[in-house]
Amino acid sequence: MPFRRAPKWLLAVGVVAVVVLGLYAVMASVNFVTANPLYCLTCHGTGGTPDESKVSLVHPAYSEVGCVDCHVEPGHYVLVEGYRGGYAADPPRVSAACLRCHADMSSKEDTTGFKFNVLNVEVSHKAHVSERGAYCSDCHQDIAHDSRPEPTNRPQMNYCYACHETSTLCMKCHGSSIPPDPAFGIPWSEQISIGNTPPNVPHSLDGRLAACLVCHQAGSGGAPKAPVSHAGRTIDMCLACHQSVKGNATPTPTPTTPIPTTPTVTLPPTTPTVTLPPTTPVGGPPGVPHTLDGRDSCRVCHDTGLMGAPKAPASHAGRTNDMCLDCHTAKTP
Amino acid sequence: MSSSEAGTAIAAGVRYGMVVDLRRCTGCQACSVACKAEMDVPLGVFRTWVKQIEKGEYPFVSVSFLPSLCNQCEQPICLRNCPTRATYQLENGIVVVDPHRCIGCKYCIASCPYSVRYLSPLKKIAEKCEFCRHRLEDGLEPACVNTCPTGALVFGDLRDPDSNVSKVLKRNPVQVLKPDRATFPQVYYLAADSEAMEARGASEGQER
Amino acid sequence: MNGDVVTTFNVFHEMPLSILIAVYFYMTGLSAGSFILSTMAYGFGMEKFKPIGRVGVVMAVVLLGLAPLNLIAELGQPLRFWYLFPYLNPASPITWGSFLLTLYPINCLIYGYFMFKGRPKLTRAFGLIGIPLALSVHGYTGFILALGKARALWNTALMPTYFLTSAMVSGIALMILVVMVRDRFFMPEKKINRGIVSTLVTMLLITIVFDLFLALSDVLILLTADTEAREAALLLLQGGFRPYFLGVEVGLGAVIPLALLLLPATRRQFKFIAAASVLVMFGILAMRYVVVIGGQTIPLS
Numbered sequence: 001m002p003f004r005r006a007p008k009w010l011l012a013v014g015v016v017a018v019v020v021l022g023l024y025a026v027m028a029s030v031n032f033v034t035a036n037p038l039y040c041l042t043c044h045g046t047g048g049t050p051d052e053s054k055v056s057l058v059h060p061a062y063s064e065v066g067c068v069d070c071h072v073e074p075g076h077y078v079l080v081e082g083y084r085g086g087y088a089a090d091p092p093r094v095s096a097a098c099l100r101c102h103a104d105m106s107s108k109e110d111t112t113g114f115k116f117n118v119l120n121v122e123v124s125h126k127a128h129v130s131e132r133g134a135y136c137s138d139c140h141q142d143i144a145h146d147s148r149p150e151p152t153n154r155p156q157m158n159y160c161y162a163c164h165e166t167s168t169l170c171m172k173c174h175g176s177s178i179p180p181d182p183a184f185g186i187p188w189s190e191q192i193s194i195g196n197t198p199p200n201v202p203h204s205l206d207g208r209l210a211a212c213l214v215c216h217q218a219g220s221g222g223a224p225k226a227p228v229s230h231a232g233r234t235i236d237m238c239l240a241c242h243q244s245v246k247g248n249a250t251p252t253p254t255p256t257t258p259i260p261t262t263p264t265v266t267l268p269p270t271t272p273t274v275t276l277p278p279t280t281p282v283g284g285p286p287g288v289p290h291t292l293d294g295r296d297s298c299r300v301c302h303d304t305g306l307m308g309a310p311k312a313p314a315s316h317a318g319r320t321n322d323m324c325l326d327c328h329t330a331k332t333p
Numbered sequence: 334m335s336s337s338e339a340g341t342a343i344a345a346g347v348r349y350g351m352v353v354d355l356r357r358c359t360g361c362q363a364c365s366v367a368c369k370a371e372m373d374v375p376l377g378v379f380r381t382w383v384k385q386i387e388k389g390e391y392p393f394v395s396v397s398f399l400p401s402l403c404n405q406c407e408q409p410i411c412l413r414n415c416p417t418r419a420t421y422q423l424e425n426g427i428v429v430v431d432p433h434r435c436i437g438c439k440y441c442i443a444s445c446p447y448s449v450r451y452l453s454p455l456k457k458i459a460e461k462c463e464f465c466r467h468r469l470e471d472g473l474e475p476a477c478v479n480t481c482p483t484g485a486l487v488f489g490d491l492r493d494p495d496s497n498v499s500k501v502l503k504r505n506p507v508q509v510l511k512p513d514r515a516t517f518p519q520v521y522y523l524a525a526d527s528e529a530m531e532a533r534g535a536s537e538g539q540e541r
Numbered sequence: 542m543n544g545d546v547v548t549t550f551n552v553f554h555e556m557p558l559s560i561l562i563a564v565y566f567y568m569t570g571l572s573a574g575s576f577i578l579s580t581m582a583y584g585f586g587m588e589k590f591k592p593i594g595r596v597g598v599v600m601a602v603v604l605l606g607l608a609p610l611n612l613i614a615e616l617g618q619p620l621r622f623w624y625l626f627p628y629l630n631p632a633s634p635i636t637w638g639s640f641l642l643t644l645y646p647i648n649c650l651i652y653g654y655f656m657f658k659g660r661p662k663l664t665r666a667f668g669l670i671g672i673p674l675a676l677s678v679h680g681y682t683g684f685i686l687a688l689g690k691a692r693a694l695w696n697t698a699l700m701p702t703y704f705l706t707s708a709m710v711s712g713i714a715l716m717i718l719v720v721m722v723r724d725r726f727f728m729p730e731k732k733i734n735r736g737i738v739s740t741l742v743t744m745l746l747i748t749i750v751f752d753l754f755l756a757l758s759d760v761l762i763l764l765t766a767d768t769e770a771r772e773a774a775l776l777l778l779q780g781g782f783r784p785y786f787l788g789v790e791v792g793l794g795a796v797i798p799l800a801l802l803l804l805p806a807t808r809r810q811f812k813f814i815a816a817a818s819v820l821v822m823f824g825i826l827a828m829r830y831v832v833v834i835g836g837q838t839i840p841l842s
Contacts, residue, residue, distance in 0.1 A: 382551075437617015438635060
């Protein structure tokens with residue numbers, strides 16, 4: 001066997017190489033095992049209120065971003081678990097970890113290019129992070145560990161109120177390009193009301209001025225259940241979007257008459273034979289009864305009532321076409 | 334202790350301690366439950382509990398209590414005996430266990446004269462009362478102190494002469510558990526019954 | 542304690558150290574004892590111990606290889622056992638032990654290697670180095686208990702000496718048995734070396750007597766010291782551990798073997814010597830059990 005006749009130094013080198021490679025293999029495999037979120041969960045996933053993160057919509061922990069990526073100081077091997085301070089959950093540690101991947105965020109002034117921003121919140125990261133030294137986790141507390149019953153992993157509005165004054169002027173933060181209708185960019189499929197717009201209030205407010213959510217949060221007394229996103233909103237916030245139909249003294253949880261999504265009358269080009277009531281009908285704004293061919297700008301006709309088009313209410317001033325079509329569904333192609 | 338007191342107490346030179354006023358303790362075990370809830374303590378083990386004894390024969394009977402928790406000793410035996418220094422003492426006197434470093438040898442549990450440590454059945458590491466230091470950082474009191482309905486638990490900075498705990502200590506005769514063990518515990522008992530303070534073992538229903 | 546007092550509520554505290562620790566103490570004791578006996582020949586050059594030199598070092602190594610397995614099994618986080626080395630605490634006896642448990646077996650291996658290779662001077666050198674290591678590797682276990690000062694049964698200055706003496710007792714007993722078995726079944730002459738056996742028996746007698754003396758001193762002082770100490774002594778003398786202490790450790794493990802090894806009718810016969818050795822080994826195991834488990838039986842709160 002040529003092995004035996006090999007010079008001693010070669011054997012020594014061979015042994016050293018095997019030992020070094022072996023050590024590397026061992027350490028690499030230990031690091032692989034201990035960096036897996038399931039390893040952390042052997043302790044942190046136990047007990048009555050485990051730290052186990054519900055699978056994050058934003059950072060799917062088991063495939064892309066694990067516990068280690070947020071909680072370990074950059075550059076440290078997970079191997080040395082016993083290293084004091086190796087793991088931390090405090091804002092400086094976690095926020096520094098965010099910036100490792102999202103390095104451009106601290107200088108970003110706009111919200112373009114965001115993967116998720118369903119509520120169209122306009123926040124200047126540069127102002128908050130670079131200029132005021134906020135930690136990422138001050139707002140993005142729920143990125144991985146969202147313990148709400150319906151986790152969204154999005155920042156919650158009340159986190160803003162830790163520093164900012166509370167406000168019911170939704171457009172202050174939720175973007176000026178979005179109509180003040182309470183759609184807020186939520187996909188229409190999520191809307192539960194008839195006519196694909198938030199319903200008006202079909203009952204008088206007499207005796208119901210405490211809070212709408214008293215009935216509408218849990219759906220007591222047959223009231224339609226408010227979506228989870230509405231939690232914590234006060235009556236003035238409700239009424240900012242759900243207009244109250246005055247004079248209707250009979251509380252009806254749901255409208256008894258079927259709500260037409262298109263008017264039953266086709267408007268002739270000159271003389272309107274049907275006058276729309278001054279208040280918005282129960283069920284929301286009317287759909288568009290005509291095709292959109294050749295009608296690029298709604299306001300040309302509907303601002304002034306040209307050619308018998310129903311005049312848009314004063315509240316609609318300044319809205320653009322896309323805003324109109326957000327609420328007034330064009331049913332005809 | 335007011336939250337403003339706690340908030341400023343995170344500064345240097347603080348030494349936390351507690352007085353358990355047995356004149357006020359009713360044995361309601363609210364402290365025990367609050368601790369369980371706050372720290373997610375597993376079933377079967379306790380970070381704090383209220384020992385209860387009955388003395389005498391009817392009609393000459395009395396009930397005595399002894400809320401027990403980690404005394405955060407000045408010279409803790411557990412600290413000296415921990416082979417990996419997983420258990421260490423903070424500047425403010427709280428003895429803590431680093432859960433990532435503990436190897437579960439249980440030497441600290443065997444060494445503690447007050448039996449306040451336990452091995453977590455879920456995580457297999459040593460755990461004990463840490464005076465709710467996460468609450469202290471936020472300017473709150475420990476959960477047990479916060480929940481005690483009679484105010485039998487007085488918590489604060491022993492080095493601050495104006496804190497509630499210092500005032501109670503200065504005005505009342507107090508004692509500690511097992512002073513002969515040279516541990517210098519920082520949980521003081523006011524009007525504790527000597528037979529309640531004795532080591533009595535588990536009660537009937539607690540035998541496993 | 543007033544008889545009228547009833548504990549209506551108190552928490553159950555699980556015993557932290559289990560029987561695995563008692564077994565570990567037992568095995569390190571046997572290992573240290575075997576090693577010391579081996580060095581009698583190869584360290585101190587006492588020729589009459591030559592027959593047991595090799596078997597002693599082999600037993601020392603085997604026992605020391607198996608003993609730490611008990612410890613790792615006892616750990617709550619066994620995979621973290623290696624933290625004992627980088628994160629050491631010089632004040633803790635377990636830290637001393639982790640380093641002793643590496644140095645001592647290495648030394649045993651080197652000592653044994655040179656012994657089997659026939660290098661007397663190096664053998665002697667490592668034998669002598671190994672003696673303090675062997676004494677420490679078992680003595681430190683006595684310190685583990687003694688420094689756990691919460692437990693009245695443990696917190697005595699006698700503990701390290703008591704442990705080392707018990708180690709010698711059990712080590713000698715084991716050596717007698719091994720020598721007898723080896724000579725009778727594995728050596729060409731199939732004849733037990735009466736000389737070495739009788740030397741070992743003499744040593745066993747001396748160490749048993751000293752061990753009894755230490756046990757007696759320990760219990761007597763406990764009985765007359767403070768309340769917790771008295772409770773510990775009574776546990777051994779009257780309480781639940783009486784069968785293990787008085788029955789096995791003292792009775793079966795010391796008194797009866799002394800009788801067997803001293804009485805003219807039995808002291809010369811190998812079967813009685815073997816029986817005495819077996820009883821002694823059980824007695825020392827009972828001693829470890831009584832100290833470790835009994836010491837934790839007394840409640841602290």
